[in-house]
Amino acid sequence: MTQRVLLIVSGGIAAYKSLELVRLLRKRGIAVRAVLTESAQQFVTPLTLGVLTEDHVFKQLFDLKDEQEIGHIQLSRQADLVVVAPATANILAKMAHGIADDLATTLLLATDKPVLAVPAMNVRMWHHVATQRNLTQLRADGVHVMEPDDGAMACGEFGKGRLPEPEAIAAEIERLLEIPFASSEVEKPFAQPVLDRLEPNGGLSGKHILITAGPTHEPIDPVRYIANRSSGKQGFAIAAAAAKAGARVTLVAGPVHLPTPAGVDRVDVETARQMLAAVEAALPADAAIMVAAVADWRAADAADQKLKKDGSGQPAPLALVENPDILATLGHHAQRPALLVGFAAETQKIAEHAQAKLAKKGADWIVANDVSGPPGMSVMGGDANAVQIVSAAGIESWPSLPKSEVADKLIEKVAHALASYPD
Structure with a gap:
């Protein structure tokens, strides 16, 4: 059966890339029907898009002919996936707040199919607190959001906000189309989270597991940031x-280039404060496993412009402030998960530091690992891990194993622990 995509093109200089995206999707045997916002028509003509899709291009909500033949409600339901590319800050804000003032936003509010948003905007607009708040809300609503690329922009600035290349968008569309989706008779404003659509097949059926992964990036200026070597693997x-074990999984991921595991609801963030907000938004959870290597500090005041050398030979002053402690926040949270697991990346006195962290953070377990190896050979970025599980009951040491096996053993231990807790 031919898979169908409804492509919504919103106004932005990156709209021209939608033409290449359509070509790639058609080459893969995917049918595409397109919607152009009014501003998008300043960059892409309906005629060009119609030739590539070999279908009518929809533009107006109150086009009587279109309403008689198909109707905007039917249009919003006929596709297997709705894609907004490029997704400007404006349309993301409307999606987050349920505004339906044109054909594109009305379709997004009326659809009961999965939605993929592919943002593209100026770097300042991307980092603006309002945009990040809207993205957090959309992810919580079940919308899949691709991370924009870093690079030079049409406005002359450099940073995050470039539309990903059409090949990358097409690959993400293919991945999402492979995920089983059962439509409901109940109308929903946005996509139902992926995990709600998968049949559980393990010992965590009915449980919600919250996981963080990867580093955080704390901006110094528009092109530099504080981070660490965490790969997120x-x-x-x-x-x-956890998904294989039947859990509903929320994965809050820092900036990493890893494919989303099957059956996992992913929320992408960049900074520690964004990660904390996403974690709290995902509560309640039966268990939380905080694997992310969150940056301990951030710049007190990130510069609006790139910091330049002044010729004095002295570095630019950089004042740091402490980031929120996500694990400790959960450890004392009103909605604290029944099982709280933290990770400790240490370079010396591994077990000793983990035991201190266990008490200080209010966690049930600390998974400690030695990350003292040189770049390229360390646990950070590598494919194997040797961990020690520190709890009130003592220390359980595991040999070096592939990270997938560490994951399976840990989830088996989590399932056993949750099974012993009273409902």
Whole structure:
């Protein structure tokens, strides 16, 4: 059966890339029907898009002929996936607040199919607190959001906000189309989270597992940031294992380039404060496994412009402030999960530091690992891990194992623990 995509093109200089995206999707055998917003028509003509899709291009909500033949409600339901590319800050804000003032936003509010938003905007607009708040809301609503690329922009600035290349968008569309989706008779404003559509097949059926993974990036200026070497591989492996065990999994991921595990509801963030907000938005959860290597500090005042050398030989002053402690926040939260697991990346006195962290953070377990190896050979970025599980009952040491096996063993231990807790 031919798979169908409803492509909504919103106004932005990156709209021209939608033409290449349509070509790639058609080459893959995917049928595309397109909707152009009014501003998008300043960059892409309906005629060009219609030739590529070999279908009518929809533009107006109150086009009587279109309403008689298809209707905007029917149009919103006929596709297997709704894609907004490029998704401007404006249309993302309307989606987050349920505004339906044109054909595109009305379709998004009326659809009961999965939605993929592919943002593209100026770097300042991307980092603006309002945009990040809207993205957090959309992800919580079940909308899949691709991370924009870093690079030079048409406005002359450099940073995050470029539309991903059409090949990357097409690959993400293919991935989402492979996920089983059962439509409901109950109308929903946005896509139903992926995990709600998968049949449980393990010991965590009916449980909600919240996982963080990857690093955080704390901006210094528009082109520099504070970060660490975390690859996110261990956290993503744990999310995959939890989904295989039948759990509903929310994965809050820092900036990493890893595919989303099957059956996992992913929320992408960049900074520690965004990660904390996404974690709290995902509560309640039966268990939380905080694998992310969150940056301990951030710049007190991120510069609006790139910091330049002044010729004095002295570095630019950089004042740091402490980031929120996500694990400790959950440990003392009103909606604290029944089982709270933290990770400790240590370079010395591994077990000793983990035991101190266990008491200080209010966690049930600390999974400690030695990350003292040189770049390229460390646990951070590698494919194997040797961990020690520190709890009030003592220390359980595991040999070096592939991260996927560490994940399977940890999830088995989590399932056993949750099974012993009273409902």
